[in-house]
Amino acid sequence: MLLLVFIAAVLAWLICVIIVSRSREHAQNYDSNLPQRFHQGSVPRIGGLAVALASVLAWLSAWALAWTGSLNNAPLSLQNSLLWLLVCSPAFTAGLVDDLTQRLGVRWRLLASMASAALACWLLSLSVPRLGIASLDGYWMSMPWLGIALAFAGMAGLPHAMNIIDGYNGLAGMVAVMVCSAIAYVALQQGDRVLAGYMVCVVGATLGFLFWNYPRGLIFAGDGGSYFWGIVIAVASISLVQKHPNVSPWFVMLLLIYPVWETIFSIYRKLVRGQSPGMADSMHFHQLVYKRLVRGVFHDNATRQMLMRNNRTSPYLWAFSGLTVAPAVLFWYSTPILMAFCALFIVTYVGAYLMIIRFKVPRWLRAPARGATKKPPG
Numbered sequence: 033m034l035l036l037v038f039i040a041a042v043l044a045w046l047i048c049v050i051i052v053s054r055s056r057e058h059a060q061n062y063d064s065n066l067p068q069r070f071h072q073g074s075v076p077r078i079g080g081l082a083v084a085l086a087s088v089l090a091w092l093s094a095w096a097l098a099w100t101g102s103l104n105n106a107p108l109s110l111q112n113s114l115l116w117l118l119v120c121s122p123a124f125t126a127g128l129v130d131d132l133t134q135r136l137g138v139r140w141r142l143l144a145s146m147a148s149a150a151l152a153c154w155l156l157s158l159s160v161p162r163l164g165i166a167s168l169d170g171y172w173m174s175m176p177w178l179g180i181a182l183a184f185a186g187m188a189g190l191p192h193a194m195n196i197i198d199g200y201n202g203l204a205g206m207v208a209v210m211v212c213s214a215i216a217y218v219a220l221q222q223g224d225r226v227l228a229g230y231m232v233c234v235v236g237a238t239l240g241f242l243f244w245n246y247p248r249g250l251i252f253a254g255d256g257g258s259y260f261w262g263i264v265i266a267v268a269s270i271s272l273v274q275k276h277p278n279v280s281p282w283f284v285m286l287l288l289i290y291p292v293w294e295t296i297f298s299i300y301r302k303l304v305r306g307q308s309p310g311m312a313d314s315m316h317f318h319q320l321v322y323k324r325l326v327r328g329v330f331h332d333n334a335t336r337q338m339l340m341r342n343n344r345t346s347p348y349l350w351a352f353s354g355l356t357v358a359p360a361v362l363f364w365y366s367t368p369i370l371m372a373f374c375a376l377f378i379v380t381y382v383g384a385y386l387m388i389i390r391f392k393v394p395r396w397l398r399a400p401a402r403g404a405t406k407k408p409p410g
Contacts (some may be wrong), residue, residue: 033105033106033151033216033229033232034092034093034227034235034318035097036090036106036229036232036233036238037076037232037233037239038232039089039090039233039236040087040089040090040232040234040235040237040240041086041236041237041240042197042238042240042353043086043089043237043240044082044085044086044087044236044237044239045085045241045243045244046240047081047086048082048240048241048244048251049077049080049150049244050248050255050275051076051078051079051081051082052076052244052250052251052294055078062111062134062246066408067175069215072389075249075252076251076252076314076337077131077252077253077254078128078131078132078251078254078256079241079244079250079251079252079253079255080124080128080131080253080254080255080256080257080259080260080328081128081257081309082197082237082240082241082251082259082312083238083241083257083261084237084256084257084260086236086237086240086241087233087237087260087264087381088113088117088166089235090103090203090233091113091116091117091202091229091233091375092110092113093297094106094108094113095109095110097112097149097342098395101275105224105225106226106228106229106232106287107225107226107229108226108229108230109333109399110200112226115155115156115410116230116264116267117158118151118155118265118266119148119151119152119155119156119267120148120260120264121145122144122145122147122149122151122207123141123145123147123148123259123260123262123263124256124259124260124263125142125144126140126144126145126254126255126259127141127144127191127195127254127255127256127257127258127259127260128256129256130254130255130256131254131256132257134203135327137164138310141192141255141259142188142192143187143189144259145191145192145259145262145263146184146188148187148188148191148263149183149185149186149187149266150184150261150271151181151187151199152153152187152266152267153180153183153184153278155185156267156271156272156355157224158183158188158267158271158274159176159180159182159183159270159274159279160179160182160270160273160274161173161273161274162179162273162277163281163367164280164282164367164370165367166280173183176381181268186266186269186270187225187263187266187267187270189235189292189295190262190263190265190266190291190292190359191258191259191260191262191263192257192259192262192264192295193208193268193288193290193291193292193294193295193386194208194258194261194262194291195255195259196291196294196295196298196316197261197290197291197316198252198253198321199257199318199319199320200215200259200314200345200346200349201245201247201248201249201343202246202247202341202343202346202350203248203318203345203346203349203350204244204253204257204258204261205238205241205242205245205253205257205261205357206246206346206350206353207259207290207291207349207350207353208234208265209235209238209239209242210214210237210350210353210354211265211287211288211357212232212234212235212238212264212265212268213231213232213235213294214230214287214357214360214361215227215228215265215268215269215272215287216228216231216232216235217270217277217361218279218283218307218364219231219268221364222272222275222276222278222279224272224275224276227268227271227272227275230264230268231237231268234261234264237252238261238296241253241257245376246342246343246346249343257323261326265288269284269288270284270286276278278365279364279365280364280365280366280367280370281297282336282367282370282374283360283363283364283365283370283373285370285374286356286359286360286370286373286374286377287356287357287360289356289374289377290349290353291376292355293378293381294316294317295376296325297317297382298316298321299379300305303313306336307349317349317381317384317385317388318345319385319390320385320389321345321348321349321388322345326346326348333395355377356373356377359373360373
């Protein structure tokens, strides 16, 4: 498994080198007046190409190594890897096209993610077979179309949820690393080395990308990267629950509660304000952390100031996400405990959001400003 992580990381690192060195001119075409933009300068946002390409090449490398007998603990097949590639292609391609052109509307990107979800339900026969609640599972299993519908909705929606939390250097990438690692761990607990192999390849590719993304911010994942993470994680999560009855469906729910609830809360917040749910704004939780929790750093260079604040925002959200990943990994088999942690997260999120929006943040949570220079008296 570690060999696959290394292969994927090196491949992503090398592809990022090429992108960073060759796409500076194209990066100047990005709109600098978007409300969700919190960086200075021209930065290429096609890092998702490196993550996706390195992941797929690592999948194929795992198959080649297994075929030659050099790797036996992650027997990925060529046919299955090609099916995963086919499933991921519509969502990832739509995100990459928007990263390159900035002209693909939200509706078309949603249709693309729905196409990926439909392919997954068809080619991989994915569905959510149970809810983990004894009183409801009997009715649920008697109507298989409900499981297919829920799987379709989850796979169509998660790419956009990952895109919503992709706002600062290293944020979505590190969340993807934690989630994929958790899925790989539970898959190994169930003896599913194939699913774990797919996940560790994505972990390695993401780590190779993060070398350039955090803290220097030399490349961004873009919509392509977020959509790739989203669809791969959704497919893997549903596959894990479907194949292994010991794994509670609420393991997946708690594991992904941060991006999922961020999306649900964002839709609610915009509808209450009379706005379209598809309209971008700067009121997401991670953006409030940036503006109101991470205090300013004082430098003469505005670009350096914004970069440092950007970098100091992500660890807050890593810790926030880690508070859901840790109990999910510890109690992946216990539906009541997982449901309780999901409820606790929702209450904590809403309370923290209201606290930040009302400027009632405890002092110990505020990062002290660094590099400040005192003004001379008078």
